[in-house]
Amino acid sequence: MRAIRWVIVGNAIITVLVLLLIVVGGALVVGKGRFEAPGPLQEDKIVNIPPRSGIMDIADLLTREGVMDAHRLVFIGGVLALNARSELKAGEYLFPKGASVKDVVETIVEGKVVQHQLTVPEGLTSEQIVARLLESDILSGNVKDVPREGSLLPDSYHFNRGFTREQMIQRMRQAQDRLVREVWERRNPDVPLKTPDQLVILASIIEKETGKPEERTRIAAVFANRLKQKMKLQSDPTIVYGLVFGKGALGHPLTKGEIAQPTPYNTYVIDGLPPGPIANPGRGAIEAAANPARTKELFFVADGSGGARVRRDLRSAPQERCAPARAGGRAEGRGVDSRCASACARTRGAGARATGQTAARTARHGRPARRNSAGSCDRCAPPVRSASIPSSKIFCG
Numbered sequence: 001m002r003a004i005r006w007v008i009v010g011n012a013i014i015t016v017l018v019l020l021l022i023v024v025g026g027a028l029v030v031g032k033g034r035f036e037a038p039g040p041l042q043e044d045k046i047v048n049i050p051p052r053s054g055i056m057d058i059a060d061l062l063t064r065e066g067v068m069d070a071h072r073l074v075f076i077g078g079v080l081a082l083n084a085r086s087e088l089k090a091g092e093y094l095f096p097k098g099a100s101v102k103d104v105v106e107t108i109v110e111g112k113v114v115q116h117q118l119t120v121p122e123g124l125t126s127e128q129i130v131a132r133l134l135e136s137d138i139l140s141g142n143v144k145d146v147p148r149e150g151s152l153l154p155d156s157y158h159f160n161r162g163f164t165r166e167q168m169i170q171r172m173r174q175a176q177d178r179l180v181r182e183v184w185e186r187r188n189p190d191v192p193l194k195t196p197d198q199l200v201i202l203a204s205i206i207e208k209e210t211g212k213p214e215e216r217t218r219i220a221a222v223f224a225n226r227l228k229q230k231m232k233l234q235s236d237p238t239i240v241y242g243l244v245f246g247k248g249a250l251g252h253p254l255t256k257g258e259i260a261q262p263t264p265y266n267t268y269v270i271d272g273l274p275p276g277p278i279a280n281p282g283r284g285a286i287e288a289a290a291n292p293a294r295t296k297e298l299f300f301v302a303d304g305s306g307g308a309r310v311r312r313d314l315r316s317a318p319q320e321r322c323a324p325a326r327a328g329g330r331a332e333g334r335g336v337d338s339r340c341a342s343a344c345a346r347t348r349g350a351g352a353r354a355t356g357q358t359a360a361r362t363a364r365h366g367r368p369a370r371r372n373s374a375g376s377c378d379r380c381a382p383p384v385r386s387a388s389i390p391s392s393k394i395f396c397g
Contacts, residue, residue: 122282127246150277204277208237220292
């Protein structure tokens, strides 16, 4: 009897175990199906999981946001099955349309947070860059101090929500330092620059003189040649910076008084480079400053036609040089010497000859003649200038 009783008990235990296995197995099959089944999202959705959120908090948040419609135990069970409870990361996540619970868990465990982009254009001052950082509602924190001019690299930067503004400034500063070191190491040994700081100063002037990449090395050559010959750089953007500093824009065309106004940055007044950068130059301008084109050109003027036209000297195409002003082009940046005045005089008749004579007389007193709004070259005419980046340049040797 006792043996029969043990047989009966043993069979009962085995039956219970089999039933348990069937139930657990069925639950696992059902759970796995729910875990991998497409979710309820009808479109992509961004959800921000706060720091220090627990597994239950995350499950409840995802359910409230409509990312999951399965019971939260499916989420919790999946996390535990993957042994990933300690791997759940806070952050801003993009869950795609129809994402399964498995997809959701893997996204959070792998930390695939949303990447935002901040694009900083070349030629902004540090004050203008800080203003852009403050406008971002993705970045956090304040900015302690406006960074030193020229110390930030304009570029596109990717970051996740919660990245601080100070961290972004540090990242831009490190990128600029690294780039300047690399470019300085492979600079042309003939450039008249003594330090990496001078490289950035010259690059900032080049950056403000043109927005056209193909013109940068030619403009760099003009400035390098003038530095070698101890000529003043005579760059309009340096005048503007000396008047408004980090604000960047003057708000009106330069006046004759502003051109003559002494400031530490006014390269119509000072010799050589200004004491610091006038903006934050990009990679292209820094590369151009370190490796300018091999030319003998000393002048360039704005060309309002929209395309760059380059000549070795003014005498090669006098009508071409007067044409931009007649078409609405504006003199900007460089002055043009008395040869331009003579060229204009030969092509524009008696009125231009009178203007050319005035410019030539002025040039004999050591001041380069300049093209006026009528298209002739006249140092005494009211200056027609702009602090904006010109569309193109004519280069003169």
